[in-house]
Amino acid sequence: MTDAAAPVPLARHRVVLGAAEVHGTAPTPVEAGPIAVLPTAERAFVDAVERAGGVVAPLSTATRGVVWTASSGGDDLAHLLDAHPAIAWLQLPWAGVDAFAGLLGRAAGDGRVWTSAKGAYAQPVAEHALMLALAVLREIPRRVHATSWHVDELGRTLYGANVVIVGAGGIAVELLRLLEPFGVHTTVVRRSAVPVAGAARTLPTTRLGEALDGADLVVLAAALTGDSRGLIGAAELQRMPRGCVLVNVARGGLVDTEALVEALASGHLGGAGLDVTDPEPLPTGHPLWQAPNCIVTPHVADTEEMTVPLFAERISQNVRAFLGDGAFEGRIDPVAGY
Known part of the structure; x- marks a missing residue:
């Protein structure tokens, strides 16, 4: 989403949760473990995981969470999930997840927690x-x-x-x-x-x-x-x-x-x-x-200067939920497609 060497801008916006959001007080039970930031481990997002207490590590059989930073790549992500069935939580980068529609269609009932950035931007x-x-x-x-x-x-x-x-x-x-x-x-x-x-x-x-x-x-x-x-x-x-x-x-x-x-x-x-x-x-x-x-306007309602700190906040919140502290935000319903 951004140049890993560039300074991370400060957030000037706050997350706005939608009227359709349903929030529980208890965490969703998933098996926590190392988190891979893919396909590129950008510094801002690695920091967001670690700031929330998560452990970032290269993709392996031990990986339990994935933060996906590319706007597409559904086929790559599908292959990754097929090869690593123990992954329990996936964080997608955008509020809209139509680019991953095919993958989400397969995900219904797979037991994984899928989250997006809906509300963040x-x-x-x-x-x-x-x-x-x-x-x-x-x-x-x-x-x-x-x-x-x-x-x-x-x-x-x-x-x-x-x-x-x-x-x-x-x-x-x-x-x-x-x-x-x-x-x-x-x-x-x-x-x-x-x-x-x-x-x-x-x-x-x-x-x-x-x-x-x-x-x-x-x-x-x-x-x-x-x-x-x-x-x-x-x-x-x-x-x-x-x-x-x-x-x-x-x-x-x-x-x-x-x-x-x-x-x-x-x-x-x-x-x-x-x-x-x-x-x-x-x-x-x-x-x-x-x-x-x-x-x-060429799909610029939310620029990287705005989205990077907001996505980092979403990552941190959901890493805490992944570790058992609170509820996931931006939960995706694979059946509904968003």
């Missing part, structure tokens, strides 16, 4: 989502390219807006807090209808269409799974009121890109702020680069 990503929303509402994508003074009276306010947030993880929880000063009316859409604190209403995904009715701003902050892929397609975009703004800081695959391009080109969609796209990287010359009132 919520603050920087929620901050980025708010920035994208404000920029698009205020017509910034078009105005930054202007070369002459032209007063057109365009631009909308976030104050009092009807906001829909799809997802109930740490990003959603933090974004709800950031939106409070704007006096918005917020609907959270999640897998269940269990209320989310700070939201005016909470609806299950089966009622997504209802949530989109009357929305001024829709923010996607949900995990990408087999069920959520293509969640926002042509029908959902058309159901949004004309002029609605879409922000996606989750995964590009949640949106039908072709339908998004058409909705922007027709003027039905008032604008889009995208930190993620499908495909990704977005090819040079793709219509989204020229789409009206659209901002595309």
